[in-house]
Amino acid sequence: MRCLLGCLIALLGACTHAKVPTTTAASSATGSPAAAATGSEIPASGATETSPKGHGHPQPDSSSSETGSRHEFHRPTHRFEDAQAWSQVFDSPERDVWQKPDEVIAQLHLTPDAHVADIGAGTGYFTVRLAQAVPRGRVLAVDVEPNLVTFIQRRAASDGLTNVEARLAPTDDPQLPPGLDVVLVVNTYHHIAERPAYFRKVRQALAENGRLVLVEWRMGKQEHGPPDDHKLPPEVITSELAEAGLELCREWDELPHQHVLFYGTHCQGAAKHQP
Ligand SMILES: C[S@@+](CC[C@H](N)C(=O)[O-])C[C@H]1O[C@@H](n2cnc3c(N)ncnc32)[C@H](O)[C@@H]1O
Numbered sequence: 168m169r170c171l172l173g174c175l176i177a178l179l180g181a182c183t184h185a186k187v188p189t190t191t192a193a194s195s196a197t198g199s200p201a202a203a204a205t206g207s208e209i210p211a212s213g214a215t216e217t218s219p220k221g222h223g224h225p226q227p228d229s230s231s232s233e234t235g236s237r238h239e240f241h242r243p244t245h246r247f248e249d250a251q252a253w254s255q256v257f258d259s260p261e262r263d264v265w266q267k268p269d270e271v272i273a274q275l276h277l278t279p280d281a282h283v284a285d286i287g288a289g290t291g292y293f294t295v296r297l298a299q300a301v302p303r304g305r306v307l308a309v310d311v312e313p314n315l316v317t318f319i320q321r322r323a324a325s326d327g328l329t330n331v332e333a334r335l336a337p338t339d340d341p342q343l344p345p346g347l348d349v350v351l352v353v354n355t356y357h358h359i360a361e362r363p364a365y366f367r368k369v370r371q372a373l374a375e376n377g378r379l380v381l382v383e384w385r386m387g388k389q390e391h392g393p394p395d396d397h398k399l400p401p402e403v404i405t406s407e408l409a410e411a412g413l414e415l416c417r418e419w420d421e422l423p424h425q426h427v428l429f430y431g432t433h434c435q436g437a438a439k440h441q442p
Contacts, residue, residue: 253315265391271293287353357384366407380428385426
């Protein structure tokens with residue numbers, strides 16, 4: 168059991184770069200970290216796998232495009248169904264050492280009444296910290312996994328965080344309310360398909376000086392994180408987000424394995440969350 172847990176924690180990076188299964192999502196994606204540890208769907212760092220289309224990044228599922236539902240065009244390309252098990256990974260205290268969540272939150276310069284969204288919130292690792300940083304504000308946690316949404320709702324209730332709302336969203340639309348000061352996306356950007364269209368919707372939800380903040384893996388072999396063909400270089404991200412009408416305003420370069428990139432509709436102006 169201890170070995171399994173250790174493997175899961177070591178796979179934190181791997182789970183965050185889950186590739187598009189080479190078989191159908193329905194048949195191969197179990198959403199189980201145990202399955203991940205066996206390599207059935209998620210490669211350990213450095214593991215070789217059949218390279219999927221798009222270097223492991225989500226692709227449109229054309230087979231479901233004829234359903235007639237606007238939001239069924241993409242299925243989640245990797246599933247995170249077992250919330251308890253994923254929590255052992257995402258919320259591992261060992262992650263804090265390199266993830267430095269409090270320093271990341273400090274970089275957001277949130278005012279206590281800020282309105283924030285956490286897209287791909289997972290088990291709420293950042294959601295709960297954001298909620299503590301905005302005691303008079305709101306945090307909307309968005310995910311595509313019903314079990315994770317329920318997990319966050321229970322976690323927030325148990326922590327007495329009344330300013331958290333966890334919401335299930337389709338894969339192609341975070342369905343954000345307008346007027347957000349910060350939208351945080353951690354280790355999730357590369358899981359999203361059709362990113363310019365998706366982040367155009369995010370841009371429309373930003374307040375006048377609001378910021379989209381991405382935390383994404385650095386290129387190169389790292390102690391944590393996926394192999395390079397699952398990552399996106401920052402210049403690719405910035406180019407995709409330019410298509411969405413977002414400009415790179417700032418980069419915070421103090422995390423060992425990840426970039427922290429700040430985007431806005433324009434980079435001038437004192438935002439509510441800026442110092
Ligand atoms: C690697 S986890 C990161 C979780 C969390 N941000 C963290 O740092 O602990 C990626 C999360 O993104 C979610 N996800 C994947 N595709 C998504 C999409 N299109 N929209 C929103 N969330 C998505 C997954 O369900 C999963 O919870």
